[in-house]
Amino acid sequence: MLALNRLTFCRLDKVWAASISVEFCLSRPLDAIITSLFRSVCRTLQLPRLLRVARTTMSTRKQLEALVDEAKCRVRDLRKSGASKEELLSAMNELDIKKKELNVEIERTKDKSFNREGFEDLMKRRFFYGPSFEIYGGVAGLYDYGPTGCSIMNNIQQEWRRHFILEDNIFEISCPAMTPFRVLDASGHAKRFADIMVKDMQTGDCHRADHLLEDVMAQMLRQDGLGSEDAEEYSRVQAMADTYTKEELQELFVKYNIKAPITGNELSEPIDFNMMFKTEIGPTGDNPGFLRPELAQGIFLAFKRLYDFNGNRLPFGGAQIGTAYRNEISPRSALLRVREFPLAEVEYFIDPEKKDHPKFEDVMGVELPLYSADDQEHAHPFKSVTIGDAVKKGIVANQTLGYYLVRIYKFLIKIGTDPLKLRFRQHMRNEMAHYACDCWDCELQTSYGWVECVGCADRSCYDLECHAKAAGQEILASERLDEPIIRQRVVAEANKGIVGKKFRKEAKSLFAFLEQLSNEAVEELETKLEDGPVVLVIEGKDFEVDSNMITIKRKEEKLFERKFVPSVIEPSFGLGRIIYALLEHSYQCRENDEQRQWLKLSPIVAPVKCSLLPLSNKAEFDPWLKELEKTMTHEGISYLKDASGASIGRRYARTDEIGIPFGVTVDFDTFKDRTVTLRDRNTMTQVRLRMDDVPRVVGQLSRGQITWNDVSDKYRLCDSGSQ
Numbered sequence: 001m002l003a004l005n006r007l008t009f010c011r012l013d014k015v016w017a018a019s020i021s022v023e024f025c026l027s028r029p030l031d032a033i034i035t036s037l038f039r040s041v042c043r044t045l046q047l048p049r050l051l052r053v054a055r056t057t058m059s060t061r062k063q064l065e066a067l068v069d070e071a072k073c074r075v076r077d078l079r080k081s082g083a084s085k086e087e088l089l090s091a092m093n094e095l096d097i098k099k100k101e102l103n104v105e106i107e108r109t110k111d112k113s114f115n116r117e118g119f120e121d122l123m124k125r126r127f128f129y130g131p132s133f134e135i136y137g138g139v140a141g142l143y144d145y146g147p148t149g150c151s152i153m154n155n156i157q158q159e160w161r162r163h164f165i166l167e168d169n170i171f172e173i174s175c176p177a178m179t180p181f182r183v184l185d186a187s188g189h190a191k192r193f194a195d196i197m198v199k200d201m202q203t204g205d206c207h208r209a210d211h212l213l214e215d216v217m218a219q220m221l222r223q224d225g226l227g228s229e230d231a232e233e234y235s236r237v238q239a240m241a242d243t244y245t246k247e248e249l250q251e252l253f254v255k256y257n258i259k260a261p262i263t264g265n266e267l268s269e270p271i272d273f274n275m276m277f278k279t280e281i282g283p284t285g286d287n288p289g290f291l292r293p294e295l296a297q298g299i300f301l302a303f304k305r306l307y308d309f310n311g312n313r314l315p316f317g318g319a320q321i322g323t324a325y326r327n328e329i330s331p332r333s334a335l336l337r338v339r340e341f342p343l344a345e346v347e348y349f350i351d352p353e354k355k356d357h358p359k360f361e362d363v364m365g366v367e368l369p370l371y372s373a374d375d376q377e378h379a380h381p382f383k384s385v386t387i388g389d390a391v392k393k394g395i396v397a398n399q400t401l402g403y404y405l406v407r408i409y410k411f412l413i414k415i416g417t418d419p420l421k422l423r424f425r426q427h428m429r430n431e432m433a434h435y436a437c438d439c440w441d442c443e444l445q446t447s448y449g450w451v452e453c454v455g456c457a458d459r460s461c462y463d464l465e466c467h468a469k470a471a472g473q474e475i476l477a478s479e480r481l482d483e484p485i486i487r488q489r490v491v492a493e494a495n496k497g498i499v500g501k502k503f504r505k506e507a508k509s510l511f512a513f514l515e516q517l518s519n520e521a522v523e524e525l526e527t528k529l530e531d532g533p534v535v536l537v538i539e540g541k542d543f544e545v546d547s548n549m550i551t552i553k554r555k556e557e558k559l560f561e562r563k564f565v566p567s568v569i570e571p572s573f574g575l576g577r578i579i580y581a582l583l584e585h586s587y588q589c590r591e592n593d594e595q596r597q598w599l600k601l602s603p604i605v606a607p608v609k610c611s612l613l614p615l616s617n618k619a620e621f622d623p624w625l626k627e628l629e630k631t632m633t634h635e636g637i638s639y640l641k642d643a644s645g646a647s648i649g650r651r652y653a654r655t656d657e658i659g660i661p662f663g664v665t666v667d668f669d670t671f672k673d674r675t676v677t678l679r680d681r682n683t684m685t686q687v688r689l690r691m692d693d694v695p696r697v698v699g700q701l702s703r704g705q706i707t708w709n710d711v712s713d714k715y716r717l718c719d720s721g722s723q
Contacts, residue, residue: 064102069376069428071095076243076430096236115594116447119587120334122597126658128152128583129335141331141339148658151607151638152579153342156415157321159604160344160573163411170317170346171306175298177323178281181288186470187297187463189290194272196246197329198253200260201268207261208329209249209270210241216258217241246270275326291325296570299347300463303475303566307349314477314566315400317348321575333448335580342575348400351479352461352567355398363406364388370395370440371425382423395426397438401458404571408442408454412578414704416602418585421445424456435462437567444581453577461565468565472512478561485559490519492526493551503543513538514550526552586659599659600682602704609702611655612641615648615667624666628676628691635695637702656681662698677718680708687715 075091124130127146131138145153165172184190196209217238221231237252244252249270252258260267277291292298299306299318310316321344331337364387371382372395387406390396396405405424413419427439442454468475492514500507513536517525528534533546583599590596603609612628614621625641632639640660642651648665655663663679669688670676676694677686685708689697700706 598656601659
């Protein structure tokens, strides 16, 4: 008989110690022994009950979130369709009820263990990030990343390059942040990239209109003696604040006599505010420009060069990591809504008729937490679905889009985000851009709620077509055909002698216009010319032509290649938001010691991989530390040396605070046998190994090539004076 007494089971965020007595007959099969042991562990730790409670809680909240989304969609649809006032009020009342139920559930299930005040204090005290220009009062929406924040950012960017650029053979480029007006005018940003704001008529201070309305309604709801009808009205307006038009906002501001916060001054009427930073390129002022609000446009404009670089073949991807700028009216929520932020984007160009992906079979079985538009509209919770089934059922539009959803998921899990706080939410009908075939947001749950951190969209051919039209140049890819295609063409040919004599220098515009006409457009022109002269408007100028100037011909063409505008699949990563969510997910306090904070950062992204700690600050330890520093540097492993006079336990706590995953301690045994202790941050256990092995072992741990269990199995665990 084999008796096991006192087993210790470790979870990432706390240690469970259970006294379990299990007896086995060694003659029983190994799988039966393991099954019996597992059941005993589960009974002792009450895992089935805990899992049932967790599933019930998550299911209730998901259902309520889905009901709120459905109610919002209904209200917006009724507004657009011009429904009656009674119908609209009924839908708004329903939305208000659902939001109240969701808020109650959120408060009931709120993670009481997360201390945002303590978290923010740690971020500031250890300088992960902080307000820029602080000694001058700071500027809202602008942040500095400190040494730890910069290291995490660099590590995430390097892992992003390995994960996408290296593994998927994507071409990285770098484009200017300064963008000419005509580029962003062609893309639509110059006209449509706007929020609604109001302005203090005395001070000129600006406020985002929907946020101000929400704040005023919240204040009115806190009034003493508030009647039930008024409370319902204020709650309804607060819930719908982000759906109102400028005209509706103006009516509400007048109705509730809303003034500027702090000053109480009159406010202007709501106006559109373009969120791009405008500037001038060059000293003359004749070339207006903007700081880019996204990275995509630079990659689109580099398509022809990238296509040539790839041997004129599709598919291929272009990628860029850089800074984008958006002049937010009301920056808030730390790094989640700022005015200058790091992005990483991929534009993957494919044949619009061939959206399969060669690696899709490798990921078909991966399950993703998908919150489809259909589930949102029918008040269903998000669910885990294999990407193969999602594409087969049409939930996800095509294989290439599905492949990149999996790649996004694997990247975020690899860098350490909590998989239970991650979901993919599909854009609903009222959210979807008019040109998009399908769009999903990868959202991470934070103390501020679900936050969009990655967008993944099938942008179709829209962007390349817009730039081709605005620049007057073809942006095409081609495919050699096995069998030629024969097609009938109807063309309008200009009599160059007559046209040139009449229009002179402007004749080129007419020639170019006629060449790009489709068969249908030429036939329509032919019909009009039979009735007499026709006036063509080209680039704002009138060209009067008649049948003597233009000859309509019908030809048979044999095509040996197919030309087309590529479609684009775009994963776009908000790195600042990802870092914030990752830091929140990693924030922990040691059990029974709320003051001892630590970050459970993945070794891949941790700001420093290893700490070097002498047992005391005596000079006799210096040669050993110098040797370790030299070998660590040679192996490319970042380290932090702390030879202060503080106790070893206090120094462990300091390194845990900034997420250093491993610590090497030089003690008096090192003098005897050249061995040191290696400590794991998560479990606070230690092993003893030779100094010569340290760089190799720490390097493998940091790259995720081995785990701490592998190390503790190979080297003996040792007792430590302090954890």
